[in-house]
Amino acid sequence: MAKHKGRAWHSKMFAAALGVTALAAAASMWTAQADTAPGRQQSGASAPAAGERRMEKVAAEIAHASESGPRGVNITIDDGPDPVWTPQVLRLLKDEGVKATFCMVGTQAAAHPDLVEKVVADGHRLCNHTVSHDTAMDTKSEAYQSQQILDAERMITKASGGVRSQYYRAPGGAFTPYSRHLAASHGMRPLGWNVDTKDFQHPGADTMVATVKREIANGPTVLFHDAGGERSQTLAALREVLPWLKEQGYVFGFPVR
DSSP: OOOOSOHHHHHHHHHHHHHHHHHHTTSOOOOOOOOOSOSSOOOOOOOOOTTSOOOOOOOOSOBOOBTTOTTEEEEEEESOOOTTHHHHHHHHHHHHTOOOEEEEOHHHHHHOHHHHHHHHHTTOEEEEOOSSOOTTGGGSOHHHHHHHHHHHHHHHHHHHTSOOOSEEOOGGGOOOHHHHHHHHHTTOEEBOOSEEOOGGGOOOHHHHHHHHHHHGGGOSEEEEESSSSOOHHHHHHHHHHHHHHHHTTOEEEOBOO
């Protein structure tokens, strides 16, 4: 999974998170046991921290498969919610009868709780995409990784009215053994992707659709975005690719947990 998105977007999101980080500094940090072996796809999960409400146990391996079986497709939408694009994505998904997984940035969720609640009300699932979308967080300290994941979890849960994220997706795929174990210990399955539409690069709707058609045989989890830039091409691609997937006999579902 390649890291992606421009430095300007990452810098903007990181700056927006500075106030949250300062407030969080006085709060207690959760910690989890981490692998010492290198690599981004180590297995195993640690127990919840003492005093933490018991979470549903999930695996720490990065998930790609669909709960809907071999013909399942997982549509995942990253970086929102966004007041311009998320409502349009939600409307399109509703019209097509498709459920998706929304990987939300903590600062965006805190700024737009009405949209987080709408995502939940429409039957979609939530995914934690950290506080500030730092694609270099796999090079940072465990304390920093913990702050990014757990502060985002609190922000998303508050914005949703109490609904927790069921997945954790590292920005740009910057997973570490520590971050995976920490997320899993809090009931969030690490979530990867198989098909990257690269809509953040604005390659054109036709190119995105062609990417999905060419690569869907590689695995069921497809990556789109509803924030971080202008997303009219993403909407156009979704309007074409969702009916095509149905015609090919695919069914839409959620990633395994």
